[in-house]
Amino acid sequence: MSHSSGGTPGSGTPRSADLFAGAVVAAVAVAAIVVSGGFPTMAGLDTDVGPARFPIIYAGALLVLSAILVIGRLLPKRGAPVAPAEPQAPAEAFRFHRVAIGVVATAVYIYMLSLIGYLPTTVVFLIGMMRLMGMRSWVRAPIIAVAVTAFLYLVFLYALQIPLPDGSLFETGEF
């Protein structure tokens, strides 16, 4: 994302982010209205408004709200002629690249979970994330990762009776 990576989340939104979000919301709303147009009308029940009415109302409201958001950010604010372009300099920068790596790693973890199962993937995922978060020790990270993985596995399997995925590669087919 192109927005400033400074500051903690929630400490002010860049204008570009508001404009981008407004455009995304409007696109979602338009898509919902278009798709809803294909829903059947309730020919059998005269008193019903049909399955399309409510989604169209909600999407219409979203269109109006996104327009207010975008127009509001494009117009200068009354009583605030000179707005600071950037939020105050934060004490420590928000590391957006770590979030991006974390999201991708989680997505890969989820994919591998279905492929090679819970136990190996969770250990590797936890070690990787701990390293990403700045844990230096190559001894502590694996020990904690194995302990947490085993604990969750045992809790789900024995206490909650919910088996975690074995992975499709290791499943034995029955013929």
Place this chain on the structure above:
Amino acid sequence: MYEIDMLLQGFANLASEPLPLLLALIGVTLGIIIGVLPGLTATMGVAILLPFTFGMDPVSAILMLCGVFFGGIFGGSITAILLKIPGTPAAAATAMDGYALSQKGQAGLALGTATLSSCFGGFLSVFMLIFLAPLLAGIALEFSAAESFALAVFGLSIITSVSGDSLVKGLIAGFLGLLLSTVGLDPMAGFPRFTGGFNELLNVPFIPVMIGLFAASEAFKSLGQPETRAEVKVYIGRIIPPWSVFKGLIFTILRSSGLGIIVGIIPGAGADIASFVAYNEAKRFSKNPENFGKGEIKGVAAAESGANACTGGDLLPMMTLGIPGDAVTAVMLGALTMQGLQPGPLLFKDHAGLVFTLFAGMLFCYAALLIIGLSSLRLMGKVLEMPRAILTPLILALCVVGAYAINNSMFDVGIMLAVGVVGFFMQRWDYPASPVVLALIMGPMAEASFRRALSLSGGSLDFLYTRPITLGLLTVAVITLALPLLRYFRGNGGNGPTADGAAAGTVGSAK
């Protein structure tokens, strides 16, 4: 008296089956730990532990989550007092005097008073719940589709009060939630909407959405923040306040608890508002208001009893009417639904024994909070030292495993991740999460009730103004919606959203 008899029966049920009590104890302990860790809220705690309760019986599951809820609200006060870091937003008022007392070497007194006040407020609120809930449920039993629709609209109108600093963004979040609530089978004809051919979307996977929104998004946010570890080097001293001190706090605690209960019942207002209202009133009633903020023990007592008295008030509309007033009760409502129990008046009619067993368990939770709270205060400094490098990966793994465990479905895990990413950007760009969840719950209720009411009235919209309760609820909903809108347009000149608010934390997600 019916309520007392049922409550005693509830205690007897719990005594005969101690597992729920054990799980409530675990819940309270986990809740305190979650509350102590800055950045983790009671809502997140309940959302992340929800999948763990899936295989449990309803009483055990709900009591464990109640323990997390109550403990989470209280736990925030420990860091507020020791470090001036409110573990949860509800503890911000406690920090003002609690930290000042810590600096004077009276951290123990502040912590002990906070624990006693929290439990006292919590006890009173649960008692209020026990006596008011059956009454309210009895009234709500008379509701037909028209009243249910009005109730849902009223529930949705709360979105404006949980919108944080930007009303437009709150409303966008709410309407996105409403649009999302239409995914799946249409409530009248059973027509599949926006499912894209995925059978998994015939019902919105509600729990994975909540895990993504409240837990995964927070973990992603944490990934981007540099490691910060708190150093706790505070002299704690005596914890239980002497009677001579506590005697002077009783009236403050009683008044603050009453205020907390009232604030809790008002949908949209949560523990953070309750604690500040109680704090302000304590200051107004005080003979020495100038002492507040400088280490006044009454400030700690008022804020804590107010915040915890809010919990019972919060649960009242959720359990009796099926309307969650904020994010944490929305997640609790999800927990009840997951257990096959539909919150609302019928819950009291069809499962009265279970409801009163839950009430008895809630009283037990507060007793447990008192004991665990007082005995663990010195240990909580250690919890604070838990590095984010361990905590964040653990939360992410719990999100993934928890989302999977609900339906043994990787599709649900994918939904959780997608919502987590969206939730992260919502946080960064000041979109509150609570309206999404409120809308997801109230949206289907509003649509189904409206369409049913329309069918019953033969296609006429008369039911909107000919039925007094419907008209009354819709009027209150319009007022609830209109007031913030008026304030918004007056304050902002209709010139766009206040997107640059400094602290866009939402009320609803503040627990």
